[in-house]
Amino acid sequence: MSRKVLVGMSGGVDSTVTAILLQKEGYEVIGVYMKLHDKEGYHEENFKKVERVAKYLDIDVHFLDLSKEFKNEVYDYFVDTYRSGLTPNPCVICNRTIKFGKMVEFANSLGIDKVATGHYLKCDGEFFYIAEDKSKDQSYFVAQVKKEILPKLIFPLGSWIKDDVKAFASKIKPLKDFATQKESSEICFVENNYTEILERHMNIDNIGEVIDSKGEVVGTHKGYMHYTIGKRRGFRVEGAHDPHFVLAIKPESNQIVVGKRDELEVRNFSIKNINMFEDLKDFKASVKVRYRTRAIECSVKIDNNIGFVELTEPVYGLAFGQIAVFYDKDRVLGSGVIY
Numbered sequence: 001m002s003r004k005v006l007v008g009m010s011g012g013v014d015s016t017v018t019a020i021l022l023q024k025e026g027y028e029v030i031g032v033y034m035k036l037h038d039k040e041g042y043h044e045e046n047f048k049k050v051e052r053v054a055k056y057l058d059i060d061v062h063f064l065d066l067s068k069e070f071k072n073e074v075y076d077y078f079v080d081t082y083r084s085g086l087t088p089n090p091c092v093i094c095n096r097t098i099k100f101g102k103m104v105e106f107a108n109s110l111g112i113d114k115v116a117t118g119h120y121l122k123c124d125g126e127f128f129y130i131a132e133d134k135s136k137d138q139s140y141f142v143a144q145v146k147k148e149i150l151p152k153l154i155f156p157l158g159s160w161i162k163d164d165v166k167a168f169a170s171k172i173k174p175l176k177d178f179a180t181q182k183e184s185s186e187i188c189f190v191e192n193n194y195t196e197i198l199e200r201h202m203n204i205d206n207i208g209e210v211i212d213s214k215g216e217v218v219g220t221h222k223g224y225m226h227y228t229i230g231k232r233r234g235f236r237v238e239g240a241h242d243p244h245f246v247l248a249i250k251p252e253s254n255q256i257v258v259g260k261r262d263e264l265e266v267r268n269f270s271i272k273n274i275n276m277f278e279d280l281k282d283f284k285a286s287v288k289v290r291y292r293t294r295a296i297e298c299s300v301k302i303d304n305n306i307g308f309v310e311l312t313e314p315v316y317g318l319a320f321g322q323i324a325v326f327y328d329k330d331r332v333l334g335s336g337v338i339y
Contacts, residue, residue, distance in 0.1 A: 004028045005114040005154060006107040008099060009061065011049030013169050013178045014118030014157060020172070021156040022116055023057055030112060031061035034103060036070040036094070037189045049178070056174050066102050073097040075189065079201055082194065085251035086321030087228050089141075089291075090187055092335075096144040096275075104149055115152050122158035125151040127277050130330040133161045140291045143325040143335035144275045198225050208254035210235050213247060213263060224254050230264060230317025245317070266318040271307040271336025278333055285326040285333055289315055295327055307336050 005022055009015045009031040023029045033050045035043050047063060054061040074094045081088035099117065107115050120136040122129035127150070131137040157165060170179035190197060198204050204226065210219035221227065221235035231246045237258060245264050248257040269289075281302045286295035287309060297312040309324060318338060326333040 004030060004112045005116050006030050006032055006103070006110065006112045008103055008115070008117040009033055009050045009053065010118070010184065011046035011053075012118065012184055013166060013181065014120075016049075016053050016118075016175060016178050017160075017165050017169055018116055018118040018156050019053060019057060019059070020168075022154070023059070025156075027114075029057060029059045030110065031059055032064050032103065032106060033061065034098070035063065035065045035067050036098065037067055037075065039189065053175065053178075056172075062106075064103075064106055066098055069102055070094070070098055073101075078187075078194075079198060081321050082198055082225055083202065083251065084321075085224060085249035087319035088321055089323050091141045092144050092323050095142050096146065100142070100145045100149050100153065104152060107152070113152060114154055116154040116156065118157055119155050120157050120160075120162070121155050123150055123153045123155055125153075128332040129158070130327070130332075131157070132159045136162045139327075139332050140288055140323070140325050143323060143332050144273070146275070147277050150277070195226060206254055208256070210237060211255050211257055213257060213259050218258070221256050224249050224251055224256055227256050229319040261316065264316040264318075265314040266311070266316070267314050268308065268310045269318055269324070269338055271309060271324050272305070272339050274302060274305055274307055274334065274336040276302075276334030280333060283333070285328055287311070288325045288327070289318055289338065290322055298326075300326060 003026060005027045007019045007022060007029055009019060019029050019031060031050060031054055033047050050061055074090050077093055078088045078090045104115050119138045120131040120133055121139040121142060122131060128139050128142050130139050166179040170176045195204055204223045206223040208221055208224060209217045210221050212218050219235060219237040226234055227246045227249060229246055232243050235256060237244045242260055244258040245261060246256050247259045247263055284299050287298045288295045296315060299310045301308050320339050322338050323335050324338050325335045
């Protein structure tokens with residue numbers, strides 16, 4: 001059996017330690033750096049770091065330009081989703097189509113059967129599982145990855161704590177500065193705020209009406225793309241004494257619907273673009289409706305590739321376009337797009 005593994009290397013501490021651990025385990029490691037966007041100076045700096053690691057490990061490393069594919073699959077989806085008044089999750093889409101899509105295709109073209117990254121999660125070839133380090137767990141972001149890819153994937157950091165990864169790296173003299181470098185941002189092509197990206201493609205400052213849930217005009221806002229569900233600032237409501245939150249976005253009329261916190265309460269919702277790792281149609285699970293939220297117990301019924309989710313307790317600020325990820329304890333059952 002081949003012991004070759006293609007490791008996605010970013011120049012960060014996590015992917016660096018991943019490559020080192022796999023080599024220690026006896027794998028023949030081949031590195032790949034994926035260029036995903038055109039941020040000036042970004043890739044040159046990172047690829048130099050990757051080349052340092054490659055030299056230290058005495059391994060080959062490839063520079064793979066996926067910027068065109070990334071733009072088509074991830075960047076355009078990000079812009080178009082906000083334009084539609086929805087909330088995208090570009091990292092979930094990137095993992096499905098690029099990191100565990102195009103990267104796996106590249107591995108296949110090199111005759112390499114295994115692919116590894118520095119993600120914090122576990123995988124047994126059939127399911128993804130929550131990482132040992134719950135504060136760094138990235139199982140949410142892989143829940144749309146195609147099931148047939150899972151037998152190829154290795155995640156050495158799934159059983160590691162982030163502090164231990166940094167400590168491990170700091171003991172390797174030629175690479176010890178990797179342990180102290182700044183963490184990469186959650187969305188790699190966003191510097192500060194998502195609106196900076198949107199305003200490159202359209203006018204986002206377009207004053208519109210704020211309406212209440214009855215359809216009455218109660219104020220004004222600065223343009224619907226500045227808002228996501230649950231936001232409570234940046235718009236004006238005439239005579240309001242209590243905080244108001246965005247309940248819905250109407251892009252076709254450039255209106256936002258606002259109301260008090262209790263109007264954000266949601267006890268059931270629908271999902272599409274369903275991706276299950278087990279063939280389940282009617283089941284109980286816990287669900288996360290955003291990455292940084294607590295999982296809520298629920299019942300799920302799937303019919304004709306549409307799912308209906310009933311929660312045992314309410315969530316607040318459910319955003320259409322986000323991903324609902326279903327868990328059985330620490331095991332990822334699957335996911336769908338909230339709509």
